[in-house]
Amino acid sequence: MIAPERPKASADVKPIVVEDFRPPASWNITAVGLSVKIAMRGVSSNRLRSLLTMLGVIIGVGAVIVAIGIGQGSQQAVSASIQRLGTNVLTVMPGQQRTGAVSLGFGTRSTLVLADSDAILQSCPSIGAVSPQVNRTAQVVYLNKNENVTINGVGTSYSQISNHPVEEGRFFTAQEAKSRKRVCLLGSTTATNLFGTDSPVGKSVRIVEQSFLVVGRLASKGGQGVRNPDDAVYVPTQTAMYRLFGMLFVQNITTQATDPALMSEAQDEITKLLHRRHRLAANEPDDFMIFNQADLANARNEQQATFSSLITYLAIVSLGVGGIGIMNIMLVSVTERTREIGVRKAIGARRRDILAQFIFEALMLSASGGLLGVLAGLIGSKLVGASNNWTVAIQPSTVILAFSFSVIVGVFFGFYPALKASKLHPIEALHYE
Amino acid sequence: MSEAAASPIIEVVHVDKTYSTGEFEVRALQDVSISISAGECVAIMGPSGSGKSTLMNVIGCLDTPTSGTYRLCGLEVENLSEDDLAGIRSTRIGFVFQTFNLIPRTSAIDNVEMARLYNWRGLANRREAAMQCLESVGLGDRVSHTPSELSGGQQQRVAIARALVNNPLIILADEPTGALDSKAGAEIMAIFQRLNRQGKTVLLVTHDSDIAQYTKRIVKFKDGQIMSDEPTVDPIELD
Ligand SMILES: Nc1ncnc2c1ncn2[C@@H]1O[C@H](COP(=O)(O)OP(=O)(O)OP(=O)(O)O)[C@@H](O)[C@H]1O
Ligand SMILES: [Mg+2]
Numbered sequence: 001m002i003a004p005e006r007p008k009a010s011a012d013v014k015p016i017v018v019e020d021f022r023p024p025a026s027w028n029i030t031a032v033g034l035s036v037k038i039a040m041r042g043v044s045s046n047r048l049r050s051l052l053t054m055l056g057v058i059i060g061v062g063a064v065i066v067a068i069g070i071g072q073g074s075q076q077a078v079s080a081s082i083q084r085l086g087t088n089v090l091t092v093m094p095g096q097q098r099t100g101a102v103s104l105g106f107g108t109r110s111t112l113v114l115a116d117s118d119a120i121l122q123s124c125p126s127i128g129a130v131s132p133q134v135n136r137t138a139q140v141v142y143l144n145k146n147e148n149v150t151i152n153g154v155g156t157s158y159s160q161i162s163n164h165p166v167e168e169g170r171f172f173t174a175q176e177a178k179s180r181k182r183v184c185l186l187g188s189t190t191a192t193n194l195f196g197t198d199s200p201v202g203k204s205v206r207i208v209e210q211s212f213l214v215v216g217r218l219a220s221k222g223g224q225g226v227r228n229p230d231d232a233v234y235v236p237t238q239t240a241m242y243r244l245f246g247m248l249f250v251q252n253i254t255t256q257a258t259d260p261a262l263m264s265e266a267q268d269e270i271t272k273l274l275h276r277r278h279r280l281a282a283n284e285p286d287d288f289m290i291f292n293q294a295d296l297a298n299a300r301n302e303q304q305a306t307f308s309s310l311i312t313y314l315a316i317v318s319l320g321v322g323g324i325g326i327m328n329i330m331l332v333s334v335t336e337r338t339r340e341i342g343v344r345k346a347i348g349a350r351r352r353d354i355l356a357q358f359i360f361e362a363l364m365l366s367a368s369g370g371l372l373g374v375l376a377g378l379i380g381s382k383l384v385g386a387s388n389n390w391t392v393a394i395q396p397s398t399v400i401l402a403f404s405f406s407v408i409v410g411v412f413f414g415f416y417p418a419l420k421a422s423k424l425h426p427i428e429a430l431h432y433e
Numbered sequence: 434m435s436e437a438a439a440s441p442i443i444e445v446v447h448v449d450k451t452y453s454t455g456e457f458e459v460r461a462l463q464d465v466s467i468s469i470s471a472g473e474c475v476a477i478m479g480p481s482g483s484g485k486s487t488l489m490n491v492i493g494c495l496d497t498p499t500s501g502t503y504r505l506c507g508l509e510v511e512n513l514s515e516d517d518l519a520g521i522r523s524t525r526i527g528f529v530f531q532t533f534n535l536i537p538r539t540s541a542i543d544n545v546e547m548a549r550l551y552n553w554r555g556l557a558n559r560r561e562a563a564m565q566c567l568e569s570v571g572l573g574d575r576v577s578h579t580p581s582e583l584s585g586g587q588q589q590r591v592a593i594a595r596a597l598v599n600n601p602l603i604i605l606a607d608e609p610t611g612a613l614d615s616k617a618g619a620e621i622m623a624i625f626q627r628l629n630r631q632g633k634t635v636l637l638v639t640h641d642s643d644i645a646q647y648t649k650r651i652v653k654f655k656d657g658q659i660m661s662d663e664p665t666v667d668p669i670e671l672d
Contacts, residue, residue: 013440013471013602016508021520023553034550041539343534346495347595348523348551350516426495430534 032356039360042333043368050365053329056322057369057406058376063315064402065377065394066384071308072398073391074301080391081297088260089161089294090127090267092120092253092274095287110249111287114237116277117155117253123273126266128258131155131162132237132250140233141206142194149190150232151207153240153250159218161256164229169201169216177236180243184212188220189230207233208244263292304390319405322369323413330362330417341421342429355422362414363407370406374399441504442602442634443469443492448501450487450657461487462498463657469636471602474629476645476665477638479654485638486607488654492636493526493605494518506602523552527596529606529637533588535580535595541567542576545595552599559598566594570624586617593624604628606637610644622647623671647671 023031043050094111117132134153139146152158156174159165172183184205191200200214212235221229241247257266267290274288334341341354349357378394385392450462461484469475477485490496491503495518497511504510510521522528535544542563549559567576570590580588589609596604604625610618618641626647629635637648645651646669653661 013442013506016506016521016525020524021517023520027553030553030556034556038547038550041543339534340536343530343536344547344551345519346493346522346528346534347548348519348599350519350551352516353551427490430530 028352031353035353035356036360038357039364042357042361043364049329050368053325053365054322054369054372056318056325057366057409058322058373060315060318060320060322060409061370061373061402061406062376062380063311063318064405065374065398066381067308067311067315068398068401069377069381069392069394070304070311070384070390072393072395073385074304074308076393077304077391078294078297078301082294088257088263089292090255090257090263090270091291091293092116092255092270093289093291094249094251095285095289111278112250112253113248114241114250116274117250119273119277120253120255120270124255124266124269126257126259126262126269127255129157129161129256131158131254132252133158133254134237134240134245134247134251135227135232136240136245138208138244140190140194142200142203145194147190147193147231149187150227151240151244152232152234153237153244154234155237155254157256158234158254161254162229164221165219166216167219168199169214172215172236177238180238181236182210182212182239182243183215183236185216185218185234186214187218187228187230187232187234189228190233191217193231205233207235210243263294267292304388307384307388315405319409322366323409326362326365326410327413327417329365330358330414331420333361334358334417334421337421338424338429338432341424342426342432345424345426346430351422354424355418358418358421359411359414362418363410366406366410366414367403370403373406374403377402440471441468442471442506443467443636444502444504445488445492446502446504448488448491448498448503450484450491450496451499460657462491464501465657465659466501467652467659467662469634471634472629472632473650474625474635474648475637475650475652476648477636477652477654478640478642478645479660481640483654484657485654487657489605489607489636489638492603493528494521519551520553523548523599524554525602527593527599527601527604529589529592529596529604529609531608531611533580533585533592533612535588535591537581538579540577540579541572541583541591541594544580544591545598548595548598555599562598563594566597567591569597570594584617585613586620589613589617589621590624593621597628601633603634603636606635608638608640610639610641615643618644619647619671626671 092112114132117130120127121130131154136151137148138151140149156171156177159171166185167188169185171185172181176183184207186194186200194200194205195203200217203214204211205214218234235244237250255266255270257263270290271286275286278287280287344354381392381394384390445465445467448462448465449460452459452461465488477488479485491498494505494510502509502511505521505525510518536547545563545566546559549555549562564576567573570593572587572590572594575583575587583591606625610621613621622644625635625637639645646665649665649668651663651665652659
């Protein structure tokens with residue numbers, strides 16, 4: 001073979017040093033940023049398919065927000081009503097009266113007397129306070145003003161048990177109650193209706209043609225329906241029973257346990273005591289009922305809690321389905337773009353560059369789905385809350401949590417396709433048809 | 434020869450490349466040795482399946498030989514990791530493919546700029562560099578066109594701009610004019626000749642002896658072996 005005549009080298013060949021091709025560690029951070037840029041171009045070139053792919057994530061994230069919003073709303077509603085009703089409260093009501101087989105409902109029978117209330121306080125160690133209560137509707141008159149309100153006969157511990165503090169003046173004393181004094185406290189609405197901005201304390205009002213001294217005004221409790229505790233007058237139970245309405249039985253005895261942990265003991269103690277006091281035989285049913293106010297509140301919100309957990313399942317399923325959808329579309333994308341991957345590798349993309357690009361593409365799909373899902377969740381929970389009259393509580397942390405689910409789904413389900421892409425051999429990828 | 438051999442940019446020494454697919458073994462390269470100096474313009478020719486692309490892939494650090502040694506600028510590359518090879522490709526080598534291999538739905542300038550994103554020293558001024566490279570191949574007025582809006586010759590010029598944007602030492606082109614008519618092919622060769630005059634080492638594979646006529650040295654392959662390696666007789670210089 002004839003040795004060919006070679007042209008003279010036009011430049012000296014500089015040797016390659018490692019730094020020329022092996023980037024410093026700090027480059028990896030920059031490279032990740034660049035991968036985001038590259039991935040953005042990839043996603044934006046196929047919008048409709050991207051949107052369809054996101055659907056599962058949109059529903060999933062939206063459902064997370066609705067579920068948590070309604071769940072927390074129900075908890076808030078429960079604790080608000082417990083707050084309103086007072087803590088550690090057990091309410092004793094007369095048992096139901098039966099005429100034949102027809103129940104007339106609780107409280108229709110008169111079985112509870114004032115002495116029962118005193119006995120509960122004395123002999124039930126788990127009970128710290130009691131308030132025997134009656135109520136009627138009556139006219140209250142001050143000068144020419146005239147209001148139809150609820151007259152509540154309550155015990156001296158009412159304020160404490162029911163979380164209804166005195167705002168001005170004082171509560172009536174045990175002595176005043178015992179001697180059936182004509183003293184009263186006004187609920188905040190009634191006080192305003194009768195006295196405007198003037199202080200009612202020390203004034204006299206007339207109830208059922210009798211003159212009552214106003215000793216105090218109670219704080220506003222927040223109105224709720226027909227028995228608005230703010231639109232009421234509070235008098236000693238004894239005064240209400242014997243001086244105003246001529247009653248022999250109390251309508252309920254509200255009791256407070258000394259500790260929330262003692263609620264069931266307290267209930268047992270009251271049951272045993274009243275069973276004995278009412279001279280019921282061992283096999284005879286109780287002629288009274290004991291309600292745990294917290295249980296009542298919980299029961300009322302159980303429907304809401306059930307709905308919330310149903311939505312939670314929906315959220316999990318949708319996020320899973322959405323994630324698989326993203327994985328599927330990413331696998332298709334990797335296959336479709338095998339040549340592109342080959343080209344990128346040929347011109348210098350490292351494995352991790354390709355890995356990052358496809359993970360970010362998946363992430364962008366799922367995170368955009370997440371953003372839309374947050375929007376859907378906010379609107380959805382408003383609608384669900386409004387149509388069922390439920391409290392919905394959406395905290396920023398809920399939104400962040402729901403959104404981060406979409407991010408996690410994107411990374412988790414995007415990882416495998418991206419890994420597959422990054423492991424392609426450049427030549428095989430270039431020759432892929 | 435002695436002065437050229439003193440500074441070879443590409444040194445392939447007793448290289449074998451064997452592909453084994455199932456029971457078959459294909460010896461795509463058999464004891465191939467070739468040395469190319471900086472600033473050469475070489476055409477590789479030979480029948481289909483003779484191992485031309487295989488050699489280009491080895492030289493381009495896309496593939497490693499089964500045995501033998503390959504030195505690029507004095508550095509033995511066969512034991513480097515995949516990522517190191519990627520780094521060498523991005524900084525030293527510009528690839529031009531027969532089918533252009535531009536990224537679809539992406540503008541010409543983005544296609545060119547992309548190559549800088551994988552070069553850790555290439556981040557600064559990458560847009561300007563991409564623009565300059567496109568201008569140097571005569572596409573300054575087509576920068577925002579996507580591949581589907583460009584002719585084959587124009588697409589290949591975008592691909593050349595992409596190969597140039599990292600300022601490589603070597604341009605490797607595997608049948609760069611194979612998908613083009615003779616006029617567009619000559620235009621591409623004019624660009625390669627200009628690059629070669631500017632000092633780049635150009636290595637291209639072609640089936641077309643007219644195209645080979647534009648180079649300075651012709652290496653002929655057959656069955657994985659070099660049959661001949663001679664200076665081009667009456668090379669044509671375009672301007
Ligand atoms: N990935 C591979 N797996 C198995 N065999 C391969 C592979 N790549 C190439 N070959 C074989 O190696 C030999 C050389 O292939 P190569 O692509 O280098 O030929 P070529 O000279 O470029 O041909 P053409 O002119 O058709 O492009 C062929 O016989 C081919 O079948
Ligand atoms: Mg080939």
